[in-house]
Every structure is written in C-alpha cells, then in structure tokens.
Amino acid sequence: MDYLSLISIVLVFGVMYAVLIIPQRKREKKTKEMLDSLKVDDHILTIGGVSGKVININEDDITIETSVERTQLLLKRWAVRSIETPVTEE
16 A cells, blocks of 8 residues: 555545534534523423423423423423523513
8 A cells, every 4th residue: 555545545534524523523512511501491492392491400300391381391401402582472
C-alpha cells in the first residue's frame, strides 16, 4: 500500500467524522442542557406529542399535568422533546 492511498483513507474517515459525529454531539449537548434546565411550571412537548405543564421533577422522572381535567402523567425525563412557551388566551 502506498502513502497516497493511506492518506486518502484517512481523509475519508476525517470527512465522515466531521459530517456525522460532530453535529450529533452538538445536538446531544443541546438536548442535555435543555433537560437540565427543566423546572416546575414549564410547558413541555414530549416525543409522543403530549403537551403539558411540569408539576414535579425527580431524578429521572417528571410529572406533568395535561388538560383542563388536571390529568397527571409520570414520564421519564428523556421523553421531553422541547420546552414550549405557553399560549395565553385573550
């Protein structure tokens, strides 16, 4: 194997790392920061499409209230997709 083919293989792996791994790590870091910033009274959206208000936070679990009937759901923290801004009714 000559040096040119070895350099090209290393270059291909370098480009693959830059295109695939680095953006994934950035997304994971952003998600972890969002989950760590969760607090009571935040309005969230889960990965299943359920939205509600956080009423209790434990180590790995959160409890949300989802409707006018005050239905409470116990969810794992990783199930949160995003923190939503509450919609105010006028």
